[in-house]
Amino acid sequence: MPRWSRQVLFGDIDAMFASAAVVKDPSLAGQPIAVGGPPPRGIIAAASYAVREFGVRSAMPTAEALRLCPQLRLIPPDRPLYRRLHDDMRAVTGRLFPATEWSSIDEFYVDTTDLQTRYPDPAVLARLVKQSIRDATGLTCTVAVATGKTVAKIAADASKPDGLAVVEPQLEAAFLFPQPLRALPGIGPKTAARLEPFGIRTIGGLLDPQWDRILVRLFGARLPWIRALAQGQDHEPVVADRESKSASHETTFEHDTADRAFLEELLRGFLRALARDLRQEDLAAGGCTVKLKDARFAMTTRQRRFAHPLNYDPEMWPTVQQALHEVMKPHTAYRLAGLALSPLVPAPPGLYDQRRSKAVQAMDAIIARHGAVIGLGGVADEDHE
Ligand SMILES: [Mg+2]
Structure with a gap:
C-alpha cells in the first residue's frame, strides 16, 4: 500500500444532540425525536434520522417540523x-x-x-x-x-x-466530481441557486471550461482557488485547538459521589493527561487548582503552588492530592470534579535529569502511539510512592 x-x-x-438524548434514555432509540425549543418560537437544533425522512432538518422552526411530522417527540437541549x-x-x-x-x-x-x-x-x-x-x-x-x-x-x-x-490519494477529483455543489466549502445556497439554472449541480461542473465566463463573473479572483478545491487540492493544516492543549479538565458524574478514593483516581488520571500535554508543548505549570461542585451545584476550589514549575505528574501529584483533601467537605457528595494547571511557563531546562527525561519522552511516545497508560519501570514510579 x-x-x-x-x-x-x-x-x-x-x-449528535438527538443521539445524545438516546444515550441518556435508550427507550428513545428509533423514535421520531428532535432536539429543540417548543413552538411557536423554538427552532430544531438536531433531528434524528427517523424524522429526517419527513423532511425535518436542523435550524427549522419547531412549528414547521411538527407540521411535517406530527408524531415528532421534542426533546429539550441538555448542554x-x-x-x-x-x-x-x-x-x-x-x-x-x-x-x-x-x-x-x-x-x-x-x-x-x-x-x-x-x-x-x-x-x-x-x-x-x-x-x-x-x-x-x-x-x-x-x-x-x-x-x-x-x-x-x-x-x-x-x-x-x-x-x-x-478517499485514496490521486482519487480526490474523481470522488468530488459527482458530489453536490453545496458540499464544497465556499458554495453557499445563494451561489448554488445562481449556478443551477446553467445545469451546474455538481462539484465537477465547476471544472467545465464551457462555464468559464459565468464562473469568473461569480467568483472573480477566487475561481482558481475554488477549482483547486474542487479537484481536492487542499493544504489547510490540521491545527490542534487550544482546548485540547489547555491545562484543565473536568467531568460531571453519572451519580453524585463522596468517595475520596474515586475522586483521587479521577484527578490522578486528569493530571497524567495534562502533564503529558505540557511535556509535549515543552511547558510546565506553576501550580494547580482543584474544583468540586456538590450536589446542590455549589462550587468550591483550592489552589496550591508547586515549589517550582513542574510537568512530571508523579512530582505534581502530592500537591494536587493535598488540594483535593483540603477542598473536600465531610458528608458531601459531589457531581463534578475538575483540575486546572496554571500558570503555564516554558519548561525550565533540566526539569528532570537526563535519564528520567529520556524515559518520560519514551513513555509519551508510547502513550501517543498505543493509548496505553503505563508507568516508568525503575524511575520514580508513580505507583510506588
Ligand atoms: Mg455531527
Missing part, C-alpha cells in the same frame, strides 16, 4: 450532557492521537500522516476510532480519511450515518 504524503482523518458524530459526551470523546482522541483539532462539539480532524507505520491501512485506524468513541460514549461516529480536510469532510457527509470512507 503506498504511503500517503499527507493523511487527514475526520470524525463527525451522527445527529451538560453534550459537554460530558464531548469530554469523553476528547479523552478518546487524546488517548489515540498526539493532537486533535476539534472544529465543533462533535467534529474533529487529526493529521494521521505519521501514524501510517502503525496503521498502514487507514480503514483499520478509522474503525478503531469509531469503535473507541462508541465504547466511550455510546455515540456513532462517521469517519473519513483523505489527503486533505475538505475531501475528508465531504466524504464523511456523503457516508452518514455510521459511515467509514477512505
